[in-house]
Amino acid sequence: MSAPDPESQPIADFKSRLDLFRLLCQAAAALAVLTLGWILYEIIYGAWPSINKFGWNFLTTAAWVPNREKFGVLPFIIGTVASSGIAILLAFPLGISIAIFLNENFLARPVRQTVRFVVEMLASIPSVVYGLWGIFVVIPLVKGFGDWATVHLSGVPIFSGPAYGNSLLTASIVLAIMILPTITAISRNSLAAVPHTLREGAYALGATRWEAILGVIVPSAAPGLVAATILALGRAMGETMAVAMLIGNSSRLSWSVLSPSGTLAGLLANQFGEATGMQVNSLMYAALILVLITLLVNLAGEAILRYTQRKTAGIH
Amino acid sequence: MPTLAEHASQSTPAAVHESGRADFISVRDFNFFYGKKQALFDINMDIPEKQVTAFIGPSGCGKSTLLRNFNRMNELIEGVHHSGEIQLVGKSIFDRNVEVIALRRTIGMVFQKSNPFPKSIYENVVYALRISGQTKKSLLDDCVERSLRGAALWDEVKDRLHESALGLSGGQMQRLCIARAIANRPKVLLMDEPCSALDPIATVKVEELIRELKQEFTIIIVTHNMQQATRCSDRTAFFYLGKLVEYDNTHKIFSNPSEKKTEDYITGRFG
Numbered sequence A: 001m002s003a004p005d006p007e008s009q010p011i012a013d014f015k016s017r018l019d020l021f022r023l024l025c026q027a028a029a030a031l032a033v034l035t036l037g038w039i040l041y042e043i044i045y046g047a048w049p050s051i052n053k054f055g056w057n058f059l060t061t062a063a064w065v066p067n068r069e070k071f072g073v074l075p076f077i078i079g080t081v082a083s084s085g086i087a088i089l090l091a092f093p094l095g096i097s098i099a100i101f102l103n104e105n106f107l108a109r110p111v112r113q114t115v116r117f118v119v120e121m122l123a124s125i126p127s128v129v130y131g132l133w134g135i136f137v138v139i140p141l142v143k144g145f146g147d148w149a150t151v152h153l154s155g156v157p158i159f160s161g162p163a164y165g166n167s168l169l170t171a172s173i174v175l176a177i178m179i180l181p182t183i184t185a186i187s188r189n190s191l192a193a194v195p196h197t198l199r200e201g202a203y204a205l206g207a208t209r210w211e212a213i214l215g216v217i218v219p220s221a222a223p224g225l226v227a228a229t230i231l232a233l234g235r236a237m238g239e240t241m242a243v244a245m246l247i248g249n250s251s252r253l254s255w256s257v258l259s260p261s262g263t264l265a266g267l268l269a270n271q272f273g274e275a276t277g278m279q280v281n282s283l284m285y286a287a288l289i290l291v292l293i294t295l296l297v298n299l300a301g302e303a304i305l306r307y308t309q310r311k312t313a314g315i316h
Numbered sequence B: 001m002p003t004l005a006e007h008a009s010q011s012t013p014a015a016v017h018e019s020g021r022a023d024f025i026s027v028r029d030f031n032f033f034y035g036k037k038q039a040l041f042d043i044n045m046d047i048p049e050k051q052v053t054a055f056i057g058p059s060g061c062g063k064s065t066l067l068r069n070f071n072r073m074n075e076l077i078e079g080v081h082h083s084g085e086i087q088l089v090g091k092s093i094f095d096r097n098v099e100v101i102a103l104r105r106t107i108g109m110v111f112q113k114s115n116p117f118p119k120s121i122y123e124n125v126v127y128a129l130r131i132s133g134q135t136k137k138s139l140l141d142d143c144v145e146r147s148l149r150g151a152a153l154w155d156e157v158k159d160r161l162h163e164s165a166l167g168l169s170g171g172q173m174q175r176l177c178i179a180r181a182i183a184n185r186p187k188v189l190l191m192d193e194p195c196s197a198l199d200p201i202a203t204v205k206v207e208e209l210i211r212e213l214k215q216e217f218t219i220i221i222v223t224h225n226m227q228q229a230t231r232c233s234d235r236t237a238f239f240y241l242g243k244l245v246e247y248d249n250t251h252k253i254f255s256n257p258s259e260k261k262t263e264d265y266i267t268g269r270f271g
C-alpha cells in the first residue's frame, strides 16, 4: 500500500498476535498427532515378537494358554464385538426414545430437564462403580433370568447351556447403561438440528404429531442417529473396568449370552500385571488390535457425522 | 362427520357469484394473542372463493399470524389464544368437532423458506396421501404427475422423480412444495411470502402458477412485494399494527386507496 494508513499499525499487531496463536494451535495439534504416533509405535514395538510368531493366526485362533505359549484372540474379538453390539441393541431404542421425549414437548419442561440431567449424570459415574453395581444388582438378575431361560428357552442357541451370572449378557446390560448418555445426547442434538420448517411442513400437510416425528423428523436426523450409535459403539468397545468385573473373562467360545466371555480390553486389564515374555508381546498385539478396531469405528463415526452436516446444510 | 372438504363442496350458499362464494372464508371480530401480547385486533373480512387475496403491510403487522390461523398452525405455539371466529364455508374452524388434521388437509400451506423433506421428489409429493393411508401405486403415480404439472415442475423433474428433493434449485424446491401442498386437492392454499427467497425468473414462474392455480383453489398470499400483489391478486388487504386497515379490490387499493395509511405504505413512504 502506498498511501499511509493510520490503521495499519494495529492491524499489524493483530496479525502478529494471530500468527502466535496459530503457532500455538499448530504445536498443540502436532503434539496430539505425535502422542498418537508414539503410542502406536510403542505398542507395535512391544507386540512385534508376537506379530512375527503368530501373524494373522493370532486373529483367527481361539486359544489363550500362556504357559504353553499358545495365543489367539478370536474369542476376545468376538466378545468385544458381541458385548458392544448387544449393548447398542439395548441402548439404541431406549436412547433414541429418550432423545425424542427430551426434544419434543410431550412432558413439562421441568420433567424434561430432570430426565436430561439424570441421563447426563450417568456419564459421570466411574466405570468401577458400574462394575460394583453390576456385581450386586445385575449379576443376580441375569442369573435368575438365566436359570429360567435355560429351562424354558433351551431351544434358543443364545440361551443354551448352563447359565452364569458373570456373562456376556451381564456385561452388555451394564455397557448399555454406560453408553446411554452418549446415544441420548448426540441423538437429541441431531433431532434438535432438524429445521423447524420441516416440522411445520409436515403438520401443514395434516400429519399428526407422531407422523411428523417418525416420518419426517427422525429420518431427517437419521445420519446423526447413526453417528451417535457408532460413537457409542467405540466407547463400548474400549470400556475396560466394568466389563472386566462382569464378563467372566473366559476364552471359551460359546453361542450363549449366558456364558462367560471376554473382551480385548478386559484381557489386557486382567493379565498385564503378571505377564512375562511372549505373553506380554501377545497382550501388546491384542492392544494393537483393540486400538485398530476402535480407530476404525471412530473414523466411520466421524465420516458419517460429516455426511450429516453436509446433508443438513443442504436442507434449510 | 363430513370432512370440511365435503362440506365445502356440498354447500350451496346464497352468495355465489361467477368465481364462487364471496365469503368462502370469513373472519369475524378476530383477536389473537401470543401470551399477553396481542397480535391481531378485531379483524373482520370475507375472503372470496377461487380468487387470489394478497395480505400486505409492514413487517410485524400480523399477516403471517392471521394466515397461520386459517389452518390453525399457531396452535403449535405455546401460550397462544384467540377470540372471535373464523369460518370456512360457513362453518367454524375452531369448532370442537373439526379435526385439525382434516382442516389442514383442506387448507394447504406454502412457506417462505421452501421446506422439502429429505426424501425423493416423488415421496415429497405423495406425503399427504401416504399419511392418509393411500398405498395404491397407480393413484400415487397419478397424483405425482398431476401435482407436479400443476406446479409447473413436471417437465423439469419427470426423469428424476426418485432422486432426492434436496438436489433441486431453490425455485424448483419452492414449486415442489407447492406441488406437495396441492397433492391432496385442498380447497385453500395459503402462501406466506412464497417468492421472497427466489430469484426474479423463479418468481415469475411461481406468480404465473398462482394465477393458474386460482382456477381450482382459493389462494391467500402474504407478500412484501407490491408489484407481486398487483400482478397476481384480485383482492388486497392492508394490515398495520395488527389491524386490518383497508381491504378492497387490488386495483382499487393500488390506484385509489381510501385510507391515508394505505397510500403511504404502497407509495413506500414507510414500511
Ligand SMILES: Nc1ncnc2c1ncn2[C@@H]1O[C@H](COP(=O)(O)OP(=O)(O)OP(=O)(O)O)[C@@H](O)[C@H]1O
Binding pocket: B034, B037, B039, B057, B058, B059, B060, B061, B062, B063, B064, B065, B066, B077
Ligand atoms: N411465536 C411468536 N411469539 C410471540 N410473538 C410473536 C410470535 N410470532 C409473531 N409474534 C409477534 O406478532 C406480531 C405479528 O407477527 P407476524 O409474524 O404475524 O408479522 P408479519 O406481518 O408476518 O411480519 P413479516 O412481514 O415480518 O413476516 C409481531 O409483533 C411479532 O413480534
Ligand SMILES: [Mg+2]
Binding pocket: B063, B064, B065, B192, B222
Ligand atoms: Mg410473516
